[in-house]
Amino acid sequence: MKKYLSIFKIQVVNSLAYPGELVGRSLMIIPFMWVFYQLWSVTFRSTGAEAINGLTLRDTLWYLMMAETIELGRPRIARTVAENVKDGSIAYLLNKPYDFMLYQFSTSMGETVFRTATNALFGGAITWWLVGPPPHLSNWTLALVAVMGAWILNFAMNALIGLAAFVAEDVAPFEWIYQKLAFIFGGLLIPLDFYPQWLQTLSRFLPFSSMVYAPARLFVAPNAGGFTSIIALQFFWIMALSLALSLAYRKGLTYLTVNGG
């Protein structure tokens, strides 16, 4: 466990080595939040309602800020894993005294921490300026726990996509499609509360809602009952995806041929 913590720490330090890069990447959230503000303020005005399905304009914007922070903060670990598989560097990582997947997990988490923090900083600043302070400042901790669950789920999904490189020439299309599934079923651009009932029911059960919607919704409307069910669902998906990942990794290794080196 200690070695994985060290890998995590090294990655955190690495991500801080280029502060300009970190800040530059996080600036992307500003135009997104600005255009969301334009869209949703016009939409709320046209409906004439103060709140839509329990969410006010301020709630909606803060929800979207949190959803975007999670999405933009996640490292593209699928590409890293796929590159390791395709260029054969996985062979050099396999003979090291650590588990390849846990190594990837530690680096992924190390990369995520400050990316998410800087996105939250810039996203939070512009959202505050546009619609005022976030609701329920005191309950951020609940959302933070759910965000961590989302990170683990995201890693598992991305690593699965990366491992597809054992059998597919190019994993980029899988990554695009996964991202769009997260957009739709995760409620990244529209909160799930605004969806038709049947789509809400379907989305809430799928893992994507645990990755984006659940932490973002907790951020604007925290409640203990909702928190428990969110964590339970996240735990279920983490277990299911970890099992799938473990099986895919073992199966993938059987395709691996190392020629000298």
Added chain:
Amino acid sequence: MGQLKFLLAVWKANLLSAMEYRVAFLSQVIGMMLNNFMYFAIWIVFFQRFKDVNGWGLNDMWVTFGVLASAFGLVSLLFGNAFNLSDIIMKGRLDYYLSLPRPVLLHAVASRMIGSGMGDFTYGFISYALSGLFSWDGLARFLLATLLAAVVFASFLIIIQSLAFWLGMLTNFTNVMINAILTFGIYPATLFDTTAKFVLFTIIPAAFMGSLPADLIRTFSWTTLGQLFLGAFVFLCLATSLFRLGLRRYESGSGIQVEV
């Protein structure tokens, strides 16, 4: 005419090179079409719930998204290096193009094809066909609008990437700007106030990629056509002038070599 023949030869070579990895190329094309459709599904959900945004409905979105996707795809296919021109400049890889008797900018940007662009380009036509606003003369306008939007987009890419001559490595900045033009281009023009519209016609010319070409496709107007031509002309002139100006500051990577 000579330049066109040269371009056709470069594009043919790019296509043959992409087809070397046929499965990867096809999976990128199909994957990108699926990706676009899934992205658009969010707008279907949105408009089912809210019907219209300041007079902008789902049909308008199909057309706007279609023209933007096709223009983006066309630039990715034909001028793929426009997306990483700053990288080429900073790494001194312009040397290769400078050593050959062909226009440097044209040769550099046309030397790469992004396979997924074929998926974007094709999807744009499907999107237009599904809009419920399809007509044959509309299709001709769609083609023209896509071409003009692609000129603006390629010029915009060259402008922001050419800043590397003065400012150095700009990967994050260019990513932010590319994301901004695509994001703003997809959204209904009716959302934005006068100041925002000014920005969308000048600093980030998203209006020339989305709402304005969509206006032309839906209803022909000489004014809109004139605006599109003017936009394409001005941005193309700006892009070529800025690149030429920057080229005077270019520092060689000592990589001049002629490959025979």
